[in-house]
């Protein structure tokens with residue numbers, strides 16, 4: 001039995017006939033934090049979406065194992081029930097469904113799929129409010145439509161709030177740091193850090209190392225030409241920041257060595 | 266039992282209320298002559314081209330006798346106990362045993378039209394038939410020629426009715442091919458306020474109701490007019506609502522339409538005073554082979570008027586909806602604000618919508634916008650919900666309800682607000698459970 005929570009091998013993905021991912025490998029153990037970096041358009045969101053099961057992507061090769069299961073064979077909501085969570089780069093607005101109703105429906109659906117009883121409404125409300133206080137979010141946001149008219153920062157905080165309430169085992173945060181001012185970034189980072197636990201893993205998708213000043217990753221990977229072109233420790237993010245992605249182009253052997261190190265732990 | 270008659274056959278004039286009143290005879294005869302000359306709408310008729318009248322013109326309908334209606338125990342099983350004045354109409358007749366009126370403020374009148382005619386209420390010759398346009402409105406003419414009962418509401422200056430007036434319209438479910446012609450006249454003097462709530466229920470399956478409503482709002486008067494259609498498949502309801510508004514008055518109409526085989530509403534509002542407002546809202550949930558037509562027309566005649574047409578619909582099966590909204594801003598109506606929105610959510614590929622919001626602007630300094638959409642559920646929203654663990658069918662139901670909520674949120678607060686909300690929730694839970702997979706495109710007809 002593998003000790004990986006997530007294991008991606010040779011993943012190849014097309015969007016509208018265009019090859020976006022081409023032979024991507026990635027392995028994540030429980031408790032680890034991985035950062036995936038890369039320039040705009042390199043396929044970071046594509047990877048995040050494919051893992052979450054968003055329609056419109058064609059997997060043309062490779063496989064993804066999650067907690068011993070074939071992840072790609074699961075329905076979107078089954079992946080959520082299995083503990084996968086995606087914080088959206090562009091959170092979706094749903095007018096007419098209040099934020100609190102959304103959170104409650106989501107949590108109860110997850111519990112139902114796992115064969116757990118529904119939560120007591122008051123207990124639930126208290127725990128949501130406590131987490132909002134922690135994120136310094138205004139309670140009024142609970143009674144607005146999901147993300148409806150939220151500022152950029154409020155939308156990103158709302159994604160983290162959902163993560164804290166739904167308590168996934170693997171959270172993929174797609175550019176959660178982008179568009180945040182420094183105070184908002186610190187709040188979001190604090191939320192992420194409070195989520196960290198030895199049985200919970202994180203994949204931070206970002207193209208700046210800014211967030212990584214506050215949430216220290218165990219590994220940093222660079223997505224290039226549809227695959228992980230380079231991997232390293234937290235210091236790699238700083239190198240990239242100074243040298244840029246183009247300079248960060250790496251040799252096959254280097255990449256293989258990094259992957260090997262990954263695998264051997 | 267008497268043989269039924271075709272809609273355009275000559276009525277038996279002497280049977281109708283007030284048959285001996287010259288002004289009323291003239292009103293009916295003129296309407297009948299217009300109807301005879303113009304006939305019922307034919308296929309080529311632009312305003313009726315989508316309305317599936319079928320064999321309506323040839324069919325033989327029967328009007329229930331007064332004795333039958335009053336004696337019948339039949340009726341809807343739905344409880345009818347809202348707080349307010351409750352009036353029960355069976356086959357278009359005010360049924361005293363089923364109605365409860367509360368005390369009215371001084372000078373206010375709320376009586377059956379039949380009673381008002383018998384009393385020779387002086388308001389009738391002055392107002393009845395003076396608000397509705399019969400031109401191009403064959404079913405309004407039909408009602409004018411044949412009505413026998415209905416309601417008169419009169420509120421004097423400054424009179425505020427605290428309790429809403431509920432009017433429930435039922436058709437006798439035991440008799441096939443019933444026809445009825447209820448007629449409502451609402452005259453509200455300046456500063457008066459009221460809430461009028463129609464409920465059209467029925468399980469007849471083949472009845473035709475041809476309703477004509479005339480409303481006159483004095484300066485600053487405010488009327489909320491709720492209209493609920495929740496009848497079985499097979500029922501046919503055609504209504505004409507004609508409103509004239511004086512300065513700074515407010516007419517707020519909200520129609521919640523869940524069906525019948527055929528439901529057609531012609532709503533015509535004349536903003537005859539400055540700064541008058543008309544909020545014309547509707548929400549429809551259709552299924553099977555139901556057909557719904559909404560034809561709205563607002564005439565802005567003086568400056569500063571506001572009209573807001575906001576209709577939304579959810580369709581599945583092979584249901585069909587028509588929205589035809591027109592706002593005319595006449596040359597003197599500067600600073601008018603006219604908006605039209607019609608949004609439709611299709612839950613099946615067999616459902617169909619024809620939508621035509623139309624602005625006709627003859628003044629230069631106005632604010633106008635219109636938009637219409639016909640589309641399927643938003644795939645982004647669906648994915649977002651599912652990614653949080655909400656199962657697909659629940660996510661679809663949640664989004665569908667959210668679509669409807671945007672309309673429901675526009676209702677004023679009242680006992681009926683919760684009732685409408687419940688009806689919509691139940692209808693969506695009962696009906697929209699599964700559906701064929703639609704293609705995720707959204708067809709935008711036009712937008713603001």
Ligand SMILES: Nc1ncnc2c1ncn2[C@@H]1O[C@H](COP(=O)(O)OP(=O)(O)O)[C@@H](O)[C@H]1O
Pocket residue numbers: 015016020038039040041042043044045046047056
């Ligand atoms: N729905 C789509 N249709 C067509 N091309 C797409 C679509 N989604 C993404 N792409 C393309 O896939 C590539 C990778 O995009 P994305 O995964 O969003 O990159 P990143 O998140 O790294 O910026 C880009 O070239 C983008 O234009």
Ligand SMILES: [Mg+2]
Pocket residue numbers: 044045046089174175
């Ligand atoms: Mg991206």
